[in-house]
Amino acid sequence: MMRRKTSIILIATVVLSLFAAAGSVGAVNFEESVASGAKVYADNCASCHGAEGDGGVGPALNKKSKLDALGLEKFKHTVEAGVEGTVMPAWKGELSEEEIKDVVHYIYAEWADFIIVGLEMWPWEITYVVVGIIWALMGMYYVIRV
Numbered sequence: 001m002m003r004r005k006t007s008i009i010l011i012a013t014v015v016l017s018l019f020a021a022a023g024s025v026g027a028v029n030f031e032e033s034v035a036s037g038a039k040v041y042a043d044n045c046a047s048c049h050g051a052e053g054d055g056g057v058g059p060a061l062n063k064k065s066k067l068d069a070l071g072l073e074k075f076k077h078t079v080e081a082g083v084e085g086t087v088m089p090a091w092k093g094e095l096s097e098e099e100i101k102d103v104v105h106y107i108y109a110e111w112a113d114f115i116i117v118g119l120e121m122w123p124w125e126i127t128y129v130v131v132g133i134i135w136a137l138m139g140m141y142y143v144i145r146v
C-alpha cells in the first residue's frame with residue numbers, strides 16, 4: 001500500500017515537471033515573439049505610427065487606454081484588414097500570420113500592460129501550477145494518512 005502511494009507521488013512529480021517545462025517553453029516563446037515583433041514594428045509600422053508609437057501619419061499606438069479599449073483580437077483584425085479608405089494598409093499577405101501575431105504582442109507588451117498579453121497566453125500555465133499545488137498537497141495528505 002505504502003509503495004503504491006509512493007509511486008503515485010513519483011509519477012505525479014514527473015508529470016508536473018513536464019508541465020513546468022512546457023510552461024517555461026511558453027514563456028520563452030512569448031519573449032521571442034515580442035523581440036521579433038519589435039523588428040516587424042520598426043520595419044513596417046514605425047514610419048507611420050512613430051518609432052515610440054507616438055503617431056505621425058497614423059494615430060498613436062502607445063496609449064494603454066486605447067489598446068485596452070480595442071482589445072487584442074480587434075487590434076489584430078485591424079492590422080490584418082487595414083482601414084479602408086485610409087493609408088493604413090492591410091497586412092494580411094504582406095506579413096506572415098506569425099509576424100502579425102509578433103507585432104501585436106510587441107505593441108501590447110511595450111505600451112499596454114504585459115499582463116493583458118500574458119493572460120492570453122498564460123491561463124494554462126497558471127492552471128498547471130494550481131493543479132500542481134493541489135496534487136502536491138493531496139500527495140502529502142496521502143503520505144500523512146498512510
Ligand code: HEC
Pocket residue numbers: 040041044045046047048049057058059066075078079083086087088089091103
Ligand atoms: C502608410 C502608413 C501606415 C503604416 C505603414 C501603418 N499604418 Fe496603421 N494606420 C495608419 C493610419 C493613417 C491609420 C488611421 C486610419 C483611420 O483613419 O482610421 C492607422 C490605423 C491603425 C490602427 C487602428 C488604430 C485605432 O486607433 O483604431 C492600428 C491597430 C494600426 N494602424 C496598426 C498598424 C501596424 C501594427 C502597422 C505595421 C504592421 C501599421 N499600422 C502600419 C497608417 C499606417
